[in-house]
Amino acid sequence: MMAVEEKIKSKFDEMIDAGAHFGYSRSRRNPKMSSFIFTARNNTEIFDLEKTKNKLDAAKDFLKSLSKDKKTVLFVGTKKETKEIIESFAKEINMPYITERWLGGILTNFVEIKGRIDFLNGLLEKKSSGELEKHTKKERVLIERDIAKLERYLKGVQKIKELPSALVVIDSNEEKIAVSEAKQMNIPLVALMNSDCDPEDADYPIPANDNSLSSIKYFMAEITGAYKEGEAIGEAEPVSQFS
Numbered sequence: 001m002m003a004v005e006e007k008i009k010s011k012f013d014e015m016i017d018a019g020a021h022f023g024y025s026r027s028r029r030n031p032k033m034s035s036f037i038f039t040a041r042n043n044t045e046i047f048d049l050e051k052t053k054n055k056l057d058a059a060k061d062f063l064k065s066l067s068k069d070k071k072t073v074l075f076v077g078t079k080k081e082t083k084e085i086i087e088s089f090a091k092e093i094n095m096p097y098i099t100e101r102w103l104g105g106i107l108t109n110f111v112e113i114k115g116r117i118d119f120l121n122g123l124l125e126k127k128s129s130g131e132l133e134k135h136t137k138k139e140r141v142l143i144e145r146d147i148a149k150l151e152r153y154l155k156g157v158q159k160i161k162e163l164p165s166a167l168v169v170i171d172s173n174e175e176k177i178a179v180s181e182a183k184q185m186n187i188p189l190v191a192l193m194n195s196d197c198d199p200e201d202a203d204y205p206i207p208a209n210d211n212s213l214s215s216i217k218y219f220m221a222e223i224t225g226a227y228k229e230g231e232a233i234g235e236a237e238p239v240s241q242f243s
Contacts, residue, residue, distance in 0.1 A: 068234035071166070085213065
């Protein structure tokens with residue numbers, strides 16, 4: 001029992017060290033976030049980290065269940081300060097990501113977006129094979145511009161072949177279009193959300209600081225760590241001869 005209590009205390013300490021407990025001022029609070037607020041200090045609201053941990057654990061269990069079956073999870077975080085973090089952790093578990101502007105229709109018009117991805121991959125293949133050398137200099141310049149433009153928005157989803165089984169979003173307010181499309185397509189959503197967000201926007205809301213780099217890194221490490229655990233469990237399970 002003591003070991004369990006120490007482990008839980010350690011998790012709380014880690015969240016505090018990461019600054020996960022800091023929300024915004026009370027005037028910015030979404031009323032639906034009230035139950036997740038513990039107190040306020042110097043006009044800054046403080047999250048109830050016990051509730052944060054419970055929500056995080058639920059999200060991790062969900063992601064473990066997906067990774068056991070090798071399901072795809074799309075990571076979304078387009079705020080300037082979060083881009084490198086999202087890309088790094090998504091790549092660590094070989095999952096797609098979007099860190100530039102969300103292109104409308106990525107989920108709701110996936111067939112067309114997949115066509116643009118295939119077009120980009122085709123151009124890159126021609127470039128690597130030297131096939132573009134057949135074109136004039138002017139044509140090559142135009143093709144290179146197309147590649148650069150498409151890569152900027154699609155590089156993180158170049159390998160995606162079907163709709164993701166879930167989205168992980170940093171700051172649901174910032175990623176409103178992604179959240180809306182996920183809802184329309186009934187795709188489960190895991191979201192790190194500060195006190196100004198609506199927890200009902202996500203299937204698995206994680207109420208905590210979504211603005212601090214250390215906090216975002218902490219939760220991304222927890223989320224991707226859970227995905228890795230699920231993968232390991234899936235690989236260890238015996239394959240049924242009837243599957």
